[in-house]
Amino acid sequence: MPEVGVLPEDPHPLPPPTATFARDAERHLLDAPRHCPRCGAAIAGPGGLVVEYWAADDRVFYCWCRSCDWTGTVVQVDRHIGHEAE
Numbered sequence: 001m002p003e004v005g006v007l008p009e010d011p012h013p014l015p016p017p018t019a020t021f022a023r024d025a026e027r028h029l030l031d032a033p034r035h036c037p038r039c040g041a042a043i044a045g046p047g048g049l050v051v052e053y054w055a056a057d058d059r060v061f062y063c064w065c066r067s068c069d070w071t072g073t074v075v076q077v078d079r080h081i082g083h084e085a086e
C-alpha cells in the first residue's frame with residue numbers, strides 16, 4: 001500500500017527541458033489520443049499503444065486498442081473545412 005501523501009512514480013517522465021525533443025515529448029503527452037475511436041476503452045498505458053510520427057506538417061498517431069484489437073491512425077488537424085447538408 002502506498003504511503004499517504006507520497007505520489008506514485010510518474011510512469012511517463014518527461015525528458016529535461018533542454019533535451020533535443022523535450023517540447024515534442026510534452027506535446028505528445030498532451031495531445032495523444034487517450035481512448036479508442038471504436039470502443040472508447042483507454043488506450044494509453046497498458047490498454048494499448050499510441051505512437052506518434054510526423055508526415056510533412058501532420059502529426060499522426062498510430063493507435064492499437066487491446067480491448068477490441070482496433071488499429072488505425074488519428075491525424076490531428078489545425079483547421080477543418082466541412083460541408084453542411086441542405
Ligand SMILES: [Zn+2]
Nearest residue numbers: 036039065068
Ligand atoms: Zn477499442
